[in-house]
Amino acid sequence: MRALKELKKELKGKIKHVGLCAVTSASLRRTSKISPVTAVQIGYSAFERHVEGEQGTCIPKTCRELGIVIISMLPLGRGLLITNFIDGTVFGEQGIAIRSQFIPRFMKGNREKNIQLVTQFKTLADKKGITTSQLALVWLLKEGDDIIPLIILQDSNAHLNKCYMLLSHIRKAGGMGGLTLAPEIYKMIMEELETKEWFSLMLTSKAINHLTIPSFYRKIYTREKTACDTRGLVRLLTKKPWIKDLVHYLVIDEMDEAAYRELLGFDLPNLEAVLLQHEGKVKLVIDEEEKERLNQSIIPKSRLTNFVLNIMINPWSYSPERRRYPRFTINDAILFKHSSLTRLRISYVDLTALENASDDMFPFENLTHLLIEISCINLEVFNKMLSPVKNLAVFRFHQELHLPFSFREFRHLFWKFRHTLKVLKLEWRRIQDGETTGLDLSDFPALRILLGDPEVLFGLWKTCPDLVDQLGRRLPPNIKILTLIQFCWRDVNDGTQQAAWDQYGYVGLLRTIVQNKGELLPYLRYLLYQDSDKLMIPDKLAEQAEEQKIEMWSTESSYDPDPLEWLNSPWYHEEPQEES
CATH class of the missing domain: 3.30.750 (Transcription Regulator spoIIAA)
Incomplete structure (x- = not known):
């Protein structure tokens, strides 16, 4: 511990906390006098409680006396407190064979007696309507807020279901001694979940709802022809305006010309990237007069750095000569009019009409990545897009049959980027x-x-x-x-x-x-x-x-x-x- 204290001092902040494992109360008291101890990891569960008595030197009592957090290693008793331990399917034949050789509680004779104990534990869990795993974790958490179960998720689906049930039980049993979960447990569970599963997690407690919401709304997806389409997202932001500050990424699954403009009318101060994609013919269109009206409400996105526009009508089903692309008008240029953009990717769009757009529609001073794929574009539009760019680093241009410029014009167009490209x-x-x-x-x-x-x-x-x-x-x-x-x-x-x-x-x-x-x-x-x-x-x-x-x-x-x-x-x- 003295060496750790010196190392902590020498590294100046790189070691924030010191924890101990498998320590006695006497050793813990001595080391605490040398340097603060933040946490102690011990084998502690409903099945393994010897640490509470003299045999375990009353470690939990000592930790509480010294204000030290307890990390409960193996909170499910090395697998004993998992529901299917009784029928022997939890580890499989190979797993049982290995444990029966090295771990006493799984050896012949001991295992049968332990099954009897776990059966009694399971009976209590059944009365509560939860599994033995959930009951074991609830018991640990009820022991005190200073106990953190160390959960290792091996079988993702099975264990995550247990986490859900556990947290649901905690929510329903809110009167159990003011039971709360440590933020570390929340974070650990969240990292193992997919985004679509976070909503269920948010319903378990106020604390976890508070921790989950920023991640839940950080990236928002829409889905065409559902209540979660672009129009549905507009309704959500109107109903819950506090969400606007949490949105960082938008993945829009359809080209709804009106709804997308209304979406840009919200102040989304932290929006970093937009992927606007559409497959098939664009049907939700509006006339030029309506575009002009809605464009007036669009608010610039000061932190938007990445914009991808991909409107694909299955081009590989047609020869290059017969392909037709959605035609953008001057009133569509505002969709990617964001001065903070560093990356712009446009695919399967006819941009030729933008040659008549004013220069201020292309505020691309910060653009470093430009990717144009199988689109109709001419030299005039390229000139307008690249004119304000100062430090282009990446350029990708996928074109078939005909080029919008000669080789000489290409050199002239990109000459100013020869030291940055x-x-x-x-x-x-x-x-x-x-x-x-x-x-x-x-x-x-x-x-x-x-x-x-x-x-x-x-x-x-x-x-x-x-x-x-x-x-x-x-x-x-x-x-x-x-x-x-x-x-x-x-x-x-x-x-x-x-x-x-x-x-x-x-x-x-x-x-x-x-x-x-x-x-x-x-x-x-x-x-x-x-x-x-x-x-x-x-x-x-x-x-x-x-x-x-x-x-x-x-x-x-x-x-x-x-x-x-x-x-x-x-x-x-x-x-x-x-x-x-």
Whole structure:
């Protein structure tokens, strides 16, 4: 204890409390004189009460005398006080065999006598309408507010049901000596529950209701065509306005043009993120005059940093040429008009009408992440969205068939972000615009993660006489993760696919990047390729990649890890060693 006291003093606040385990009253009194003891953990339950007497040195009495909390280890008597202990199913055959070898109370002879005791205990529990587990915990809690049962939830569903029953019993038996639960127990139970189960928990007591409410309303989901839709959420906030301060995240399951605007009309001071998603045709629409009227009541959300808009009419059921997207008007721009936004993701929406919106509808000074997926958008809208942005770090653009800009216009659009843009994902598939020059990103030194079609990135690389020079004049120099999409995507018959890939030069492209890592991409750590799961990498090339400390593998097109996870990885900050 003297060493702990010195360590506590030395670490200056990192050790807040000291607890002891399996200690006698005499030892506890001595150590308490050296340094304060906050808690003592002992084996204590309705089945194991020897600690109350001289054999257990009257530890509970000593703890109360010294003002020390008691942590009740094994409050269910190592499983004896679980309902199905009597029929032997609680542990299974293997569990019983292990316990019967090492724990006396489960050994032959002892176990039968203990079953008789537990049967009497169960009879009392049945009279109360609860299980033996619940009765055991209620008994402990009734012993005093300074006793905290140490509950270990192994079988989540079974044990959580016991917790529910326990807390319900406590609520019904409110006259049992002013019984209350310690906040630590509340917190422990809450952490094991799913959000949907918190409501039942909130009904058990005033204290737990007070502790649970902030977590219960922190993230709110709506469900289309139910009483819990967006309109239902508006009614809830109107009826219980105190909830507004508790909401941090909204997941809206439908596009109700009127109800969502009314929702934005509430002051939600702590709202951090909104996911507005809709599948199918948008039916709850309003005219432009009604939009203008409701827009006047919208209150800016000063802490909203993440907004996701995803209105998908099952686009994969249609070819790209036949797809139709919900068309946003100027009066819809206000839906993501939040100056605090740092991340904006828009999917399956026609944004072209926003080219006529005023510049103040895009207050994106703080935007760092912009993701546009399979939407109708033109260069003018891009200009308006990106004009106020100062430090764009992540840009993802998924487009098919046609681009809204030329490669030169793209460079001009993103030129000001060349020192801040770290992640660039250009999922341009089946582009038919016919540009053959490739995208020059060689002067974007901040780029670390790059994804794109080789023909988009490098131009006509297959027929280039000097591929190393072509790659050097296109690739950003500091890339650490390079992912090539539409790699070997052509269908080849007669079992000659691998030969065709070699002929087209795909393996040669990988080989060129690996062999010339020092000249082209000295920081490269991962070389990935999509749409090519059957591509066989020659053993020699794999060995060369390993020597160059490059990991190579084929990924699915759906593989899209959070770039921040990559950027925050320990290896991201490592610099390659200088070659001698």
